[in-house]
Structure formats: C-alpha cells, structure tokens
C-alpha cells in the first residue's frame with residue numbers, strides 16, 4: 437500500500453481546501469466521499485485466495501472471475517486500492533503466471549505482491565506500472581536478471597503504515613522490472629519468485645520465515661483504470 441506520508445499530504449491538502457466534516461457519516465451525506473465501491477474483503481474464489489483492499493476514497497469495482505481471474509475498474513483519481521488473486525500462504529519458490537489486460541491511467545502497479553511475518557515484510561515484484569515508477573522513492577540495492585528481464589532491487593521503510601497486522605513499521609522489498617512491461621493493453625508474463633527472493637537475500641534483504649498471502653495484484657493511487665488478470 438502506498439506511502440503513508442503521501443496519503444497524509446493528500447488529506448492535509450483536502451482539509452485545507454474545504455471544511456471537511458469530521459466523520460465519515462457526515463462526509464458521505466455531504467457527498468464528499470464516494471463509498472459506492474466494493475468493500476474490502478479477503479477469501480477464496482474458485483480455488484484461489486483473493487485479497488481486496490480499498491481506503492474507500494475511490495469509485496471502484498472489484499470482481500472475482502472464474503479460476504484465477506479478477507477484474508478491477510476504478511475512477512475518480514482518489515485514494516488507494518489494491519487487489520488480486522493468488523495463494524495463502526505464499527511460497528518461496530512458486531512460478532507465477534499472469535495474463536490479461538492492464539490499462540491504468542495515472543499512478544498504478546501490476547505486481548506479484550505479498551507479505552511475510554517474522555519479520556513483517558511487504559514485497560512487490562513489479563511487472564508494469566503507470567505514470568509513477570515506484571523505484572524513484574526507494575533505496576537501490578542492485579539489479580537481478582530473472583525470467584530473461586532485468587529488475588532493480590530496492591527497499592523502503594514504512595512508518596506506522598497499514599499492514600496485515602494493523603498499523604506497523606516495517607520494510608518493503610521491491611524488484612521493479614526495467615524496462616517495465618508496457619501498460620495500456622494486453623499483458624502477460626511469468627515470475628519465478630525464487631529468483632527474486634534469492635537475489636534479495638544476497639543483498640541482505642531477508643523475508644520473514646512465515647509467508648502470508650502472495651497474489652498478482654493491481655494497485656491504484658489517485659488514479660483510474662481497468663485491469664482484468666488471470667493468475668495461474
């Protein structure tokens with residue numbers, strides 16, 4: 437989930453602009469927050485684990501399709517959302533395939549995305565992204581070649597940020613494909629997670645001993661777009 441400081445900044449910008457009502461009930465009745473979207477949820481769908489999270493600020497529809505398919509459609513250039521399908525628990529050697537269409541307009545990622553505990557780590561293997569390269573705000577450790585492509589390896593520390601264990605301070609690990617796969621239409625690929633996890637370990641970036649979920653996720657931040665992806 438995207439940087440808390442940027443969310444706080446956006447919230448400050450909003451409160452500066454209008455006298456924002458002090459609670460969500462008021463905000464909804466004033467029509468300032470669109471909460472018509474699909475509420476956050478997690479579970480299983482057709483043999484796959486899915487995770488869907490929204491901060492409630494975007495107009496967004498998340499739909500589970502057949503097998504490993506999901507569809508996200510979001511608009512309004514507001515808020516942060518991330519969802520997709522995969523497995524829970526994840527594993528450290530899985531080869532993950534994905535195919536479909538990915539059409540972001542603005543800041544968005546298409547990634548293998550997951551969490552570990554002991555320690556708590558949020559990780560991304562970013563295959564494609566919209567207007568914002570997530571590696572621009574992270575600390576670069578090096579590069580790795582996996583599945584025939586180069587990836588930049590980076591870390592960030594998140595302070596008091598949303599996590600699978602509530603608000604926590606934790607590390608994010610990143611592999612960002614360079615150059616990215618083109619967004620804007622059909623997209624497909626294969627990600628050998630073990631290749632990335634080994635490279636991370638070689639840079640002293642150790643995932644936790646307990647895997648939590650591991651999905652192919654579409655994320656949006658103050659943007660709009662559509663994404664229909666089948667994971668296998």
Ligand SMILES: *[C@@H]1O[C@H](CO)[C@@H](O)[C@H](O)[C@H]1NC(C)=O
Pocket residue numbers: 459460461462
């Ligand atoms: C939100 O504001 C409404 C109207 O002022 C009030 O009735 C309600 O109790 C408030 N809710 C919370 C959670 O503060």
Ligand SMILES: *[C@@H]1O[C@H](CO)[C@@H](O)[C@H](O)[C@H]1NC(C)=O
Pocket residue numbers: 531532533626668
């Ligand atoms: C993933 O794709 C590769 C080819 O790129 C294929 O060999 C493999 O069987 C696929 N795995 C799954 C689970 O679909």
